[in-house]
Amino acid sequence: MKLYVIFPLSALITLTLQAPSGENCFCEFANSERAFPHDKLSTVEDNASRCNTNITPQKTLELESLLMGLERRLPRLEEDVSTLEREDDGELYGVISLQVVQNELTDIQELIARLNNTILENEHLTHVTNTKLTDLKAEMQELESYDTMQVVRGKLDNRRLRRDLDQCRNTVLPFTNTTEPPHGNCPHGQFRNISGPRVSTAGEYPGSYKYGAWGRDPKPEAGKESWHWLVLLTSGNKHSNYVRLYSSLSAFVGGVSTPGNVLIHSANPTTNTIQGPNVVMYRGALYYNCYNQDEVCRFNLTSKTVTNMKLPKGTRYNSKGNFCHLDECYPFTDLDLATDESGVWVIYTTNQDFGNLVLAKLEDDEQLRLNQTWRTSVYKQGITNTFMVCGVLYATRYVDKEAEEIFYSFDTTTGEERFNLGIFIKKMYPNILSLNYSPVDQMLHAYCDTYMVSYKVLFS
């Protein structure tokens, strides 16, 4: 047994057996190896992990979004240029089109400059990382020469085992705190999942209006608790000038409208009428993007008056900051209004935020005004819609015709952002053109290619 142990070590250790002198017998132990530099190994490991954290998915995402933006703008420019060519009769129309083209060009130049910056940044990062990796490799090779005791191999084995163990844990408990969505201060518990479609109806005008929104007032006047509202973009899929009311969900599904329409203005579109589908009703008033303005409008259905609020300078409007997926942008979705347990929110984007989502709470006293504003790092043209639940912003992206993914969240209480929620909405129709949460019954109301669909939000 002893012989078996000693033999493989004989290359490293010189054992000198001394002849017995008197009654004692002793061994002399001499290690012919250099001591293994554990310190060095641990620095190399630290450096390697620092290298890893420098390269984040965020960086690739940004590049992708910029390229996507550019891809979208170029065809539009081409279209505008050909309009200009058609109209270039030396008259006024030509001048206006030229201005549109110039604006378009300025935007595109800005995009290219940013793309250039991002690419340069990434190149620099790649270069730095490459150098570091080469250094690390050399360091590791040197360390390997020390490694007759197999320290490095042992460590690697340990790490592999630990990783396998972690993977194992994540598969067994898919909803541990690593993947758990944030919940803010939610009385219902934690946002977990979305049910299958609970209501799906073609409504009163089957197949007629591609864009619209519907829902339920979270803070209704007395006697109107079960009322539902509907806004259809009746003019060019862009504009509307009225809200239609139904006394119950069954009246809504059956297409029987009482008391009918409440008109904002007899013309459509005109000052202070509705632009874009992302509207909501709260406390007997409709909130929406005012026609042709970077403003939120509040239409009081009782007094029939409109209150306006201008958004900060640089806010994108008139279809300059839309929700998009790869095949399509949804026109005039610059401003998304949302309701949750705490009131009304506006979600938009600005030039100074480079097209990333900005979220603000609306203060709905007599004067309409913004309370607090939060900036996010999710690019608006990479998402298809947003909604709020319990002070947390959620964003969706298009997966395919059958599925939309709630992938992103921003918790206004903690400022925490997540990009990996992985909650899927089963769609009945390909495009969700507006999406809003009703805190009264925890339903998500979606308007999809002329159909109205709702889902139950599941909390734990």
Ligand SMILES: *[C@@H]1O[C@H](CO)[C@@H](O)[C@H](O)[C@H]1NC(C)=O
């Ligand atoms: C680790 O990185 C530091 C700072 O970048 C550098 O000074 C050091 O030489 C590196 N160490 C090894 C072992 O690569």
Ligand SMILES: *[C@@H]1O[C@H](CO)[C@@H](O)[C@H](O)[C@H]1NC(C)=O
């Ligand atoms: C990209 O950036 C570099 C360095 O700032 C500059 O020299 C170059 O002209 C830029 N290219 C374009 C197309 O903007």
Ligand SMILES: *[C@@H]1O[C@H](CO)[C@@H](O)[C@H](O)[C@H]1NC(C)=O
């Ligand atoms: C994850 O949850 C476990 C148990 O629920 C808790 O002990 C741990 O601190 C949590 N980790 C983080 C990072 O929140």
Ligand SMILES: *[C@@H]1O[C@H](CO)[C@@H](O)[C@H](O)[C@H]1NC(C)=O
């Ligand atoms: C979420 O809900 C969908 C539809 O009801 C279901 O198919 C899916 O398994 C659920 N996911 C989880 C993680 O519970």
Ligand SMILES: *[C@@H]1O[C@H](CO)[C@@H](O)[C@H](O)[C@H]1NC(C)=O
């Ligand atoms: C709407 O107008 C009515 C009547 O003027 C008023 O009592 C009510 O407070 C207004 N609602 C909102 C949300 O401003």
Ligand SMILES: *[C@@H]1O[C@H](CO)[C@@H](O)[C@H](O)[C@H]1NC(C)=O
């Ligand atoms: C902002 O909202 C908070 C919470 O609702 C409120 O306490 C505060 O008074 C509001 N601030 C302004 C300026 O309206």
